[in-house]
Amino acid sequence: MKLSTKQKQHLKGLAHHLKPVVLLGANGLTEAVLAEIEIALDHHELIKVKVASEDRETKGLIIDAIIRETEAEKVQTIGKVLVIYRPSEERKxxxxxK
Incomplete structure (x- = not known):
């Protein structure tokens, strides 16, 4: 699923008030963290993930891995916070x- 600019703008507005539901710590992207992201996406569809990496390149690789592994759409990245969207069965x- 590819999001249009209009759809991304809509999701950015919805995500504005959200707090990060998953925080990546010193251990980085582990199977447990990916499982938490999957659960959060199934439950909320639109979530924020805080990637606590100081290195810009490492942060980019982690974000790419999250998107690839969860098959979610990247809405935006602001600093260390990633906003992703994946529709669930119920389409909340x-x-x-478009």
Whole structure:
């Protein structure tokens, strides 16, 4: 699923008030962290993940891995916070048409 600019803008607005539900610590991206992200996506569809990496390149690799492994869409990255979206079976969030 590829999000249009209009859909991303809508999701950014919805994500604005959200707090990060998953925090990556010193251990980085582990299987347990990926499992937590999967659970959060299934439950909320739109989540924030805080990637606590000082190195910009490492942070980018972690973000790419999260998106690849969860098959979610990247909405935006602000500093150390990643906003991702993946529709669930129930489709809780109604997206505008493309």
């Amino acid at each position: 969030i109604e997206l505008p048409r």
